[in-house]
Amino acid sequence: MNEGRLATYRQKRDFERTAEPRGESATGTGDRFVVQRHRARRKHYDLRLEFDGALLSWAVPKGPTLDPSVRRMAVQVEDHPLEYADFEGTIPAGEYGGGDVIVWDRGTWTPGEDDPAAALEAGTLHFELHGEKLRGRFVLVRRGEKQWLLLHKRDEHAEDGWDPEQHPVSVKSGRTNEEVAAAPEAMWRGDLPADRAEIRLRPNWDPPTDAELDELERLKTKGTWELQGHRISLTNLDKVLFPGLDGEEPITKRELVAYHARIAPVMLPYLADRALNSHRFPNGVDSPGFWHKEAPSHAPDWLRTWEYPGADDDDVKRYIVPDSPAALAWLANYAALELHPWTSPIDDVEHPTWALFDIDPGEQTSFDDVLTLARLHRAAMEHLGVVAKPKVTGQRGVQIWVPIEPRYTYAETRAWAEKVSRAVGNTVPELVSWSWAKSERRGLARLDYTQNVLNKTLVAPYSARPRPGAPVSVPLEWDELDDPDLTPDRWTIRTVLDRLATTGDPFADLVGHRQPLPPV
Structure with a gap:
């Protein structure tokens, strides 16, 4: 492996947190290519060509096409390790490139020049792809320091009007990005050798x-x-x-x-x-x-x-x-x-893997008040640099789920959650009561950090709730708290599967995410 090629890749990633491979032990055939559809901060396609022990990589925002009349912008990014050629799953939120990845196409490539390294240096690389979706002759032409254009030549594989978005499924699993995000099957442990790094998530x-x-x-x-x-x-x-x-x-x-x-x-x-x-x-x-x-x-x-x-x-x-x-x-x-x-697994019940915040509305608490409190939790998590996401309860409230590394006791987790809750509640004291008994809360909301105790629990994501219509407790992205149509019981057992088919599971990249609890 050419260590110098992967230096930038490694500098951008925390392999204690990301599921991506470090790149240390794989060998390749020398002629593989892969295109990965990657929904990160912005959706794009990553074109990767195996060369000199690494994957030359370009981010193509609108994706490669077989249409010879279309020019696609391609931004050259850091070389990736060979193991990445087969990576399909999620990258944790908060990490570089956080989001979901599918193997959109793969196969082999043939350079059009005898010396592709010289062609790259000169700024024009001709090559042919032999994939399941992409076939035929392509060319990459440099138009700036990292900016390139990607074109398909007019050959027997050219197809006018060909749109990659009309071919959304993985050639590896047959699944879409949304389906992978909803239920990722595996993760990579960057702290392990690459030949042992794939850990089954389910x-x-x-x-x-x-x-x-x-x-x-x-x-x-x-x-x-x-x-x-x-x-x-x-x-x-x-x-x-x-x-x-x-x-x-x-x-x-x-x-x-x-x-x-x-x-x-x-x-x-x-x-x-x-x-x-x-x-x-x-x-x-x-x-x-x-x-x-x-x-x-x-x-x-x-x-x-x-x-x-x-x-x-x-x-x-x-x-x-x-x-x-x-x-x-x-x-x-x-x-x-x-x-x-339970928030702790049975093989280590004294150490939870989730820290929980429960915004428990009082009789006088409107859902707008609940959302105000939830957004304050969002601000607190951003301030602390903590990866977390909200979940509507399916009844009246909102919860915040925080994945943590399993080294804290319940007492430590609860103490941390209490400090955050107190800070949030003190920002809007007119909305919050700290009284235990509902009769003493004057109809105000309670920020309940006390669920962070062994064998005290909150409702699971996607569980039904005992209300007419069978509403469901549904994970959200943070920006959905700003959706004017959001209600805590918006989805039911009859509608939530449609949501998942469209958006995936927002909590998927939190599962197995190990992060420390920062000082408050």
Whole structure:
């Protein structure tokens, strides 16, 4: 590997935080090319040509085209390591190039000159691409220090009007950027050798097939549903769990079961490897529910459970740890509408991986007040240099989720969250009460940092809430707090999958993100 080529690349990245490869051990064939569609601060396409042990790289804002009449601006960027040629996933928010990446096209390239290094130095590089989408003769022509033009020659592969945006899926996975952002499958650990750097973020959490969903629809009021090899006994499938909203049909248990199975690839990163507290409403949300923590004795053998070694004699000892779409469907059958995961994983329960802020509105708190408080949290996170994102609760509030490295105790995490909350609350004292009891808050909001305690939880991303219409707790980008159409219950189990198909999961690049808690 030519170390000098990658010096700039490494200087721009913190490999304790980014999933990208360092570039230390890979070898290549010498003639690979890749184009990655990259949604960072601005969407663009990255053209990379393997040369001299690295990937020559250009950012092409509008993407390469087969249209010979079109000239594309291409900005030369730092050379990338060979491992990057296969990278598909997310780069953490706050890191250089933070966003999602897919392998949009790949193949081999052939230089048009005997000495491509001299051609690059001279400012004109002719080459031919042999990819799945891009084929034929291209040329890069320098127009400034880093500015180049990318053109396709008029040859047998040229196609007038060819638009890369009409070909959005990855040639590696068949997924779009939005789908990768919603459920990234792997990350790179830059602190490990490149041949061991790919860490699976999740098992094969695929959604149910159309055939499996059709089978669920065909079941009578009860029956056995086979989902991804697991047999689930379902009962009372036509029982209404949620009243309809604005004239819509009510939502039955059958629909909740289907939703849990379909949302699983996106929701499971927040549940897997964590003990679960669930809020069950077996008679529907119009009747009181109850909290359920103990894994029942009748749970199927395939359902993952965990014995809490620190439990006192009178504590719950055996918890459910959801790890599959079938597990979420099984929970839905028992009317577990709300799912609340622990903020620490079962293999290290004393050290949380999330710090949480809960903006709990009072009786007199408007949603505009909640948004004011949420924006103040945004300002606080920016001031502290902390990566975090908000989430509407599906009821009246907003939460802020902060990924942290698992070296802090709950007491340390809670103390940090309290300092931030106090600073935010002191900015607008007319909106906030610090009283514990609701009766003493005078209808004001409470900034609840006390959830940062072992076995105290907040509702999981994409969990339903016990309200008419089945609203869902949905992660947001920070700028969505400024959307005049935002409401805390804007999305339901009937609409949130459409949002995910368009925007992806804003929290996806927070999962597994390890960051220190800065002094406050």
